[in-house]
Amino acid sequence: MKGFIFDLDGVIVSTDGLHYLAWKQMADKEGIYFDEKINNRLRGVSRMASLEIILERSVREYSDEEKQTLATYKNDIYKELLKSLTPNDILPGVSETLKELRARGYKLAIGSSSRNTPQILKYIGLEGFFDAVSDGNNITNSKPDPEVFIKGAVFLGLESSECYVVEDAKAGVDAGIAGGFTTIALGDAYGYDKADFSIKHFGEILSIAK
Ligand code: BG6
Ligand code: MG
Numbered sequence: 001m002k003g004f005i006f007d008l009d010g011v012i013v014s015t016d017g018l019h020y021l022a023w024k025q026m027a028d029k030e031g032i033y034f035d036e037k038i039n040n041r042l043r044g045v046s047r048m049a050s051l052e053i054i055l056e057r058s059v060r061e062y063s064d065e066e067k068q069t070l071a072t073y074k075n076d077i078y079k080e081l082l083k084s085l086t087p088n089d090i091l092p093g094v095s096e097t098l099k100e101l102r103a104r105g106y107k108l109a110i111g112s113s114s115r116n117t118p119q120i121l122k123y124i125g126l127e128g129f130f131d132a133v134s135d136g137n138n139i140t141n142s143k144p145d146p147e148v149f150i151k152g153a154v155f156l157g158l159e160s161s162e163c164y165v166v167e168d169a170k171a172g173v174d175a176g177i178a179g180g181f182t183t184i185a186l187g188d189a190y191g192y193d194k195a196d197f198s199i200k201h202f203g204e205i206l207s208i209a210k
Contacts, residue, residue, distance in 0.1 A: 002162040004107070004108050004109065005111040006109070006111065010188065013089050015082070016043070019050075023050070023054060025074070034057065038054065038057070043169040044167070044171040045113065045169075045171060046136060047071050048067070055067075093203040096203070107132075107156045108130050109133065109156050110132070110133045111135075112135045117135035143172050143175040144175045146178040149176055163181050167184070170188075173185050173195045174194065177194060184197045185198045
C-alpha cells in the first residue's frame, strides 16, 4: 500500500454541527421539519442531494430554480459558520497520525464531496499539506459513486488497489469499495460490515498501515 485518501467532514474535522445549523435555518424559513436524525442522512451526500433529502418533508414541490436558491441560501450561511473553524477543530489524533504516515512514506490525499474543501483546509491550517485534493469541485457524481476517490488516486499517481480510503459515512465506504480501495470506517460508519477495517480512534490507522 502506498497512499491514503481521507474524507474531510467527520474524518479530519467535524463540520456536521455547522451543516446542521445552516440547513436548519433554511428548513425553518421554508416551514419544513428537520432534525439531527435527518441531518445524519446527509453525511457524505452532495449539497443538492442533501437538499432533496430535506425536501422529502416538504408539503409542496420546488422547481429546479427554487432548489438552487435554497441550496445557495444554505451555503451562504454555512460559509459564514465555517469562518469560526481553527486548527483546534482538527479531530483528536489526526495531526500526529498524518505526520507519522507521511514519515512512513505514504502519499496523503483528501477525497471529499464538499465544494467548500479549499476553505475548510485553509481555516484548519492544512492548506497545502496534502499531496492531492479531490473534492466536490472536480466531480460530477457524488458518493456512493467512487469518482472522488478514483480522481484522488489519479492525482496521487497511484492505483486504487494501492490506497486506503478513510470514511465516516457508509455512502463513502460504499464509494471506496466500488472504486477498488481498501476501506477504513470510523465515527458514524464504525462497525459497518462492508468496510475492511473499523476503528474507534483515528490513531489506530497506524496499526493497520505499518
Ligand atoms: C460532505 C458532507 O463532505 O460534503 C455532506 O458530509 C455535504 O454533509 C457535502 O452535504 C457537500 O458539502 P458542500 O460543502 O459542498 O455543501
Ligand atoms: Mg464524512
